[in-house]
Amino acid sequence: MSNLKNFYINGQWVAPAVANDFDVINPSNEEVCATISLGSQADTDAAVAAARAAFEDWAFTPKAEKMALIKKLLEVYNARAEEMAQAMSMEMGAPQKLARAQQVGAGSWHLEGFIKAFENFEFDTPFTDTEMTLREPIGVCALITPWNWPMNQIVLKVVPALAAGCTVVLKPSEIAPLSGILFSEFMDEAGFPAGVYNMVNGDGPGVGSQLSAHPDVDMVSFTGSSRAGKLITKAAADTLKRVSLELGGKGANIIFADARDNAASDGAMRCFRNTGQSCNAPTRMFVERSRYDEAVAQVKETAENTKVAPASEDGNHIGPLVSEAQFDKVQDLIQKGIDEGATLLAGGVGRPDGLNRGFFAKPTVFTDVTPDMTIYKEEIFGPVLCVMPFDSEAEVIEMANDTPYGLTNYIQTEDTEKRRRVARRLRSGMVETNGSGFAQGSPFGGYKQSGNGREGGAFGIEEFLEVKAVSGWN
Numbered sequence: 001m002s003n004l005k006n007f008y009i010n011g012q013w014v015a016p017a018v019a020n021d022f023d024v025i026n027p028s029n030e031e032v033c034a035t036i037s038l039g040s041q042a043d044t045d046a047a048v049a050a051a052r053a054a055f056e057d058w059a060f061t062p063k064a065e066k067m068a069l070i071k072k073l074l075e076v077y078n079a080r081a082e083e084m085a086q087a088m089s090m091e092m093g094a095p096q097k098l099a100r101a102q103q104v105g106a107g108s109w110h111l112e113g114f115i116k117a118f119e120n121f122e123f124d125t126p127f128t129d130t131e132m133t134l135r136e137p138i139g140v141c142a143l144i145t146p147w148n149w150p151m152n153q154i155v156l157k158v159v160p161a162l163a164a165g166c167t168v169v170l171k172p173s174e175i176a177p178l179s180g181i182l183f184s185e186f187m188d189e190a191g192f193p194a195g196v197y198n199m200v201n202g203d204g205p206g207v208g209s210q211l212s213a214h215p216d217v218d219m220v221s222f223t224g225s226s227r228a229g230k231l232i233t234k235a236a237a238d239t240l241k242r243v244s245l246e247l248g249g250k251g252a253n254i255i256f257a258d259a260r261d262n263a264a265s266d267g268a269m270r271c272f273r274n275t276g277q278s279c280n281a282p283t284r285m286f287v288e289r290s291r292y293d294e295a296v297a298q299v300k301e302t303a304e305n306t307k308v309a310p311a312s313e314d315g316n317h318i319g320p321l322v323s324e325a326q327f328d329k330v331q332d333l334i335q336k337g338i339d340e341g342a343t344l345l346a347g348g349v350g351r352p353d354g355l356n357r358g359f360f361a362k363p364t365v366f367t368d369v370t371p372d373m374t375i376y377k378e379e380i381f382g383p384v385l386c387v388m389p390f391d392s393e394a395e396v397i398e399m400a401n402d403t404p405y406g407l408t409n410y411i412q413t414e415d416t417e418k419r420r421r422v423a424r425r426l427r428s429g430m431v432e433t434n435g436s437g438f439a440q441g442s443p444f445g446g447y448k449q450s451g452n453g454r455e456g457g458a459f460g461i462e463e464f465l466e467v468k469a470v471s472g473w474n
């Protein structure tokens with residue numbers, strides 16, 4: 001990777017208008033692993049101008065040409081998968097196996113899903129015998145992404161936007177920017193026309209806010225915290241641009257008495273995956289009382305058997321938290337759980353034994369958690385699980401919905417009718433049942449303060465389209 005301090009604008013790697021170095025920290029050893037540049041208004045303006053200039057041609061570029069470029073991107077992505085795995089592992093702490101299989105794998109999985117969806121996507125559909133409905137690109141899109149699943153998020157935005165005929169400016173997370181820089185190299189190698197795809201590094205108050213408020217940006221697609229989602233929505237209000245948001249979560253995992261034997265340990269593993277840094281993590285486990293003691297024993301064992309180690313090591317362990325700020329936040333929330341009276345079943349504050357350097361946290365489980373506690377309400381974004389008993393279906397539905405978030409909830413029961421009934425009552429964009437994953441192209445997104453967008457497949461392409469009604473077509 002040779003363009004660490006440059007931005008990708010109008011098909012060229014360019015130096016920032018004003019030098020503003022920013023160190024990227026490897027969370028496994030707390031050492032500087034790269035230095036990038038943060039952009040300024042002039043860089044943002046240049047990238048937006050390039051995207052604007054490219055828009056007319058790209059919008060009317062035939063589908064087959066766009067498709068050929070997206071397929072080429074998949075080829076490059078697969079050919080350079082190992083570079084991408086190492087970039088993500090170093091910048092955000094995903095252990096080797098997770099980085100290769102899931103962090104890189106998520107990107108190729110979504111790319112393939114978009115290729116299928118784009119192939120079958122009908123942009124023009126007759127409404128009546130004489131009226132036509134056209135779906136057209138919204139224009140220049142700013143894409144702002146987080147650090148926790150970097151390639152997953154970048155692919156989920158860049159590819160459908162380009163398939164829709166939009167042109168884009170990507171701003172990856174400044175905490176984990178290396179994968180975004182590498183992805184820009186892939187876009188360049190795939191051969192997209194100049195200005196169709198642009199990338200500027202920067203932070204939230206800088207390039208992030210500039211893009212959100214920019215008069216020549218038609219849409220912001222954002223994934224990150226609900227905090228930043230609100231700021232972006234406000235910054236975008238004066239220009240009334242479309243704002244699509246994928247925000248935080250506080251997923252409930254409802255384990256009924258007839259759930260499969262290992263439902264609780266599976267749930268704990270799922271919560272700790274990616275060191276708990278997933279918006280859809282099942283962080284509140286509700287267990288029907290007759291299975292509660294068994295579930296508590298299972299999650300305790302799972303937490304104690306979850307190994308924590310540097311990202312550079314192979315194996316099934318979890319890595320560090322992404323940054324010192326995230327480490328401090330998670331430690332603070334664990335301490336609050338203790339102070340507010342929850343019972344610490346496993347883990348706790350401080351680093352795991354033998355790890356004195358790096359932002360490593362202990363897999364932690366609390367019981368006796370009540371709805372007034374901070375750990376029950378706030379998204380922790382670390383390997384911290386709360387386990388609570390319940391007595392009735394009505395009670396657990398109420399508890400699961402008792403959160404401003406509504407991203408993914410989980411149900412474990414062998415009873416099909418109950419599964420369907422409860423799934424309908426949960427106020428979330430996704431309900432995953434009995435550990436069965438979602439299909440390629442399935443809509444990903446939230447209700448309530450978890451956001452308003454849907455990503456993946458045809459739903460993801462639709463996000464970037466305007467709808468036009470034309471009468472007298474025939």
Ligand SMILES: NC(=O)c1ccc[n+]([C@@H]2O[C@H](COP(=O)([O-])OP(=O)(O)OC[C@H]3O[C@@H](n4cnc5c(N)ncnc54)[C@H](O)[C@@H]3O)[C@@H](O)[C@H]2O)c1
Pocket residue numbers: 144145146147148149171172173174202203204205207208209212223224225226227228229231232246247248249278279280379381407445446450451
């Ligand atoms: N729903 C989803 O699809 C999804 C997926 C992954 C992560 N997340 C959420 O992301 C959060 C963790 O990511 P994070 O810490 O990187 O979030 P963050 O909100 O701090 O940052 C995300 C991105 O937004 C930018 N940003 C920050 N403030 C901004 C502002 N005022 N204006 C414009 N841009 C701004 C950052 O530079 C970064 O690129 C968690 O809350 C998690 O739940 C949601």
